Amino acid sequence: MxxxxxxxxxxxxxxxxxxxxxxxxxxxxxxxxxxxxxxxxxxxxxxxxxxxxxxxxxxxxxxxxxxxxxxxxxxxxxxxxxxxxxxxxxxxxxxxxxxxxxxxxxxxxxxxxxxxxxxxxxxxxxxxxxxxxxxxxxxxxxxxxxxxxxxxxxxxxxxxxxxxxxxxxxxxxxxxxxxxxxxxxxxxxxxxxxxxxxxxxxxxxxxxxxxxxxxxxxxxxxxxxxxxxxxxxxxxxxxxxxxxxxxxxxxxxxxxxxxxxxxxxxxxxxxxxxxxxxxxxxxxxxxxxxxxxxxxxxxxxxxxxxxxxxxxxxxxxxGKPSKVKYPEVQYMLLNQKGARDNIMLNPGATASAEVLMSAGHKDVKSVKWQLFKEDWYQENQMNNIKKLRPLNHLIPAGSGLHTQFVSPSEEGPYRLFATIYDHCGHFASCNTPFYVVSDK
Structure with missing residues (x-):
């Protein structure tokens, strides 16, 4: 050769x-x-x-x-x-x-x-x-x-x-x-x-x-x-x-x-x-x-x-359509804003979030809300395979399609996730990024 x-x-x-x-x-x-x-x-x-x-x-x-x-x-x-x-x-x-x-x-x-x-x-x-x-x-x-x-x-x-x-x-x-x-x-x-x-x-x-x-x-x-x-x-x-x-x-x-x-x-x-x-x-x-x-x-x-x-x-x-109807998310709102609205929160502020479902796709068994600190700005950001630890202590347990949470005290980028489960082993997911910035 x-x-x-x-x-x-x-x-x-x-x-x-x-x-x-x-x-x-x-x-x-x-x-x-x-x-x-x-x-x-x-x-x-x-x-x-x-x-x-x-x-x-x-x-x-x-x-x-x-x-x-x-x-x-x-x-x-x-x-x-x-x-x-x-x-x-x-x-x-x-x-x-x-x-x-x-x-x-x-x-x-x-x-x-x-x-x-x-x-x-x-x-x-x-x-x-x-x-x-x-x-x-x-x-x-x-x-x-x-x-x-x-x-x-x-x-x-x-x-x-x-x-x-x-x-x-x-x-x-x-x-x-x-x-x-x-x-x-x-x-x-x-x-x-x-x-x-x-x-x-x-x-x-x-x-x-x-x-x-x-x-x-x-x-x-x-x-x-x-x-x-x-x-x-x-x-x-x-x-x-x-x-x-x-x-x-x-x-x-x-x-x-x-x-x-x-x-x-x-x-x-x-x-x-x-x-x-x-x-x-x-x-x-x-x-x-x-x-x-x-x-x-x-x-x-x-x-x-x-x-x-x-x-x-x-x-x-x-070639055969599925007979399963999956839960269908339209979008998530955080303080009545969407991800493209560049949502900013103050540290320790109370925020509200909700998931809007499509008509006819409302079979909801449970909703799992998760809050993570982002690490997209670190080296190899987009290929990071490190499993992140959720900050779920800031979100009350048992929340449905609506929830409230306390924004983290540390400044920086975060992301709120919602996973919606039906009664048949299926899920839908959505998330919204936001930024915590101090007003001091």
Whole structure:
């Protein structure tokens, strides 16, 4: 690999021409008895699993297997191998497939790719894992790395050497399951380098706000690359994608109802489901996680109850509308103001809050109010996965859709959450940021 890379500047035009000539996509070269195969037939790419066509109806996460199956999904995508034995056991029990994430550092961590001892340990660890699980029927494919960069600079030759050593090892140890990797958004330079310098079976993308551009991006680069692809993360926008902000920079989060509407609209209008190159997609995030807030991406709450996005995904995967009526929040008011009103409170002041529900969606069993001090202004603010401690001593217990609370004594940004539960294991959520500022 190092010799090839050293000559890449000289060979690039020839390689570019070769890729152009063969832009119709990879032809299958493995034994026909492989468990999973990606084939091109009559201009369309299809996954074959156990000899039968298989379209990925997936979710990015590692839990809620039963709910995924009941909603019409068939695949989970993970990012690492934590609790992989349990995940594969549960997937098999629910007849689900798993795209197993094999985590590796990004290439900007150069030390991880220049130290032979680190490289050797990583190689042996992943080889051992592939050998252990390669015969598991629940595995659909391997995903080496997540949102890696694939730049064209000689300094990254060690990264490419190690990446190719690992993909070669996976192909050798487990010829029955394809290998993919993910790129953040559609990046033609990265795609070109993957095609020219790497050996994977299918390219995957994580795309959110840029999903609306994907059709044009694919068409504009089809002269060079016209192979199959996956969407391993798609869904609502993160706060880093142009979310509205308060005057002090707090991100304004949609209600759970608006999020469910975004999933459906994005699927119907932006996701290129008609593209014969697309072999599947995974909605993000099938579970509960802290990222900016504990509700921003979470389709389930921490106790396992489900939000309306589950019903949306059921309609997307099965074509059948859900019969479940989820509690539906219109908005929250804090002192009769909304999040876009830049709410400021004095320390120790009494404030009132209420949640307004949509007509016909008023099945309310309980309301959980929570108050948190924000940490969005800290380093890595939008990707913070630290679980925050609520300041619930400031909120009276047993509050319904209306509550009063005492604002914190310490100046700074805060956020008030309301989670509304019905009697059938479903919830709706909303929150409002506010700022405590002293009048002294």
């Amino acid at each position: 190092s010799k090839v890379y050293a000559q890449i500047h000289k060979l690039f035009p020839l390689l570019l021409f070769a890729a152009f000539v063969n832009c119709s996509g990879p032809e299958p070269t493995k034994e026909e008895n492989s468990a999973v195969r990606i084939r091109q037939e009559n201009g369309k790419y299809t996954i074959y699993r156990d000899g039968k066509p298989f379209t990925i109806k997936g979710a990015a996460g590692f839990s809620h297997f039963s709910e995924l199956k009941q909603a019409g999904g068939n695949t989970l995508r993970t990012w690492d191998t934590t609790h992989l034995d349990e995940i594969l056991d549960s997937a098999r029990a629910h007849d689900l497939a798993v795209i197993v994430g094999l985590p590796i550092p990004n290439n900007n961590d150069i030390g991880q790719y220049q130290d032979p001892a680190i490289i050797r340990i990583r190689y042996r660890a992943l080889q051992s894992l592939v050998r252990k699980h390669k015969g598991d029927r629940a595995i659909l494919m391997w995903c080496l790395g997540n949102e890696l960069d694939f730049p064209y600079k000689l300094i990254y030759r060690h990264f490419y050497e190690d990446f190719n050593d690992l993909t070669d090892m996976i192909h050798r140890e487990d010829p029955d399951h394809p290998v993919t990797t993910t790129v953040l958004n559609f990046n033609s330079k990265y795609i070109a380098n993957i095609q020219l310098l790497c050996d994977i079976d299918v390219i995957s993308f994580n795309i959110f706000s840029n999903l609306k551009n994907l059709r044009n991006d694919l068409a504009g680069f089809s002269w060079f690359w016209n192979g199959p692809y996956l969407l391993l993360e798609w869904g609502i926008d993160g706060p880093w994608h142009g979310a509205e902000e308060t005057a002090w920079g707090a991100f304004i989060e949609n209600t759970s109802k608006k999020k469910a509407d975004v999933y459906l609209k994005r699927y119907q209008q932006e996701l290129p489901v008609e593209d014969p190159r697309l072999i599947g997609a995974c909605a993000f995030f099938w579970g509960h996680k802290q990222e900016t807030t504990h509700t921003w991406f979470s389709i389930f709450d921490e106790t396992g109850e489900s939000s309306e996005t589950v019903a949306t995904m059921q309609y997307i995967w099965s």
